[in-house]
Amino acid sequence: MAKQPAIFLDRDGVINQDGDYVCSVDDFHFIDGSIEAMQALKQKGWLLVVVTNQSGIARGYFSEDDFLALTEWMDWSLVDRGVTLDGIYYCPHHPDFGQGDYRQVCDCRKPEPGMFLQAANELDIDLANSWMIGDKASDLLGAKRAEIAHRILVKSGKEVTEQAKELAESIVDDLSAAAKLILAK
Template structure:
């Protein structure tokens, strides 16, 4: 079977409103149009893979179990709306804070490419024809390091830095506009 391209999605600021260490269903709000954008991408046969840094785990703001419970809720909320995510990858580490194994320099924390490379291996993804949609330079730099050529920066998350703008192939308002751009290619 041939490798398939994917759309890699950052979570906070792309799929849901970024609100400083989202860890509960009560704090999680899908960005308007994000579900419909993922539905459109799935209808066209794209793999959808979430890759997210979750240093709140290392920082002790919430537990890994809290994160996994929220992720399961998000995943089922999307399935109920016709969106099946093909993979969800997260990095619970931080290089300077945290206890035990959570405090470490790793290859999975964006801007390192580890989560993308792991997904590519496990899901047989064609990185050369894939896309990354993120709201920060670290998202786009991870994609560049994984040799993902198409990188879209969305304005729906953090303030855009010059570094992030320079790494982006395109800059759009949100995931909805990113999906329209991808589907028009």
């Protein structure tokens, strides 16, 4: 079977509004148009893969079980709206502020490429024809290191850094605009 390209999505700031360490259903709010954007991408046959750093786990702000419960809720909320995510990968580590085993330098925390490479291996993804949609330079740098050809930066209220501009093929307002750009190609 031939490898298939994917759309990699950061979570906070791309799919949902980025708050301070979103860890509960009450704090999780889909960004307007994000569900419809994912629906359109799925209808065109794209694999959708979430890759998210979750240092709040390492910092002790919430548990890995809290994160997994929220992720399950998000996943089912999307399924109920016709969006099946093909993979959800997360990094619970932080090299400086982690507690216990979560305090480590790892290859999964973006900007390292570990989550992308794991997804490519497990889901048979063609990275050279895939896309990354993120809201920070670290998202795009991780994708570049994984040799993902196309990288889109969404402006989610964060400062758009020079590094992020250099790493981005395109800069758009949100996931909806990113999906329109991809589907127009």
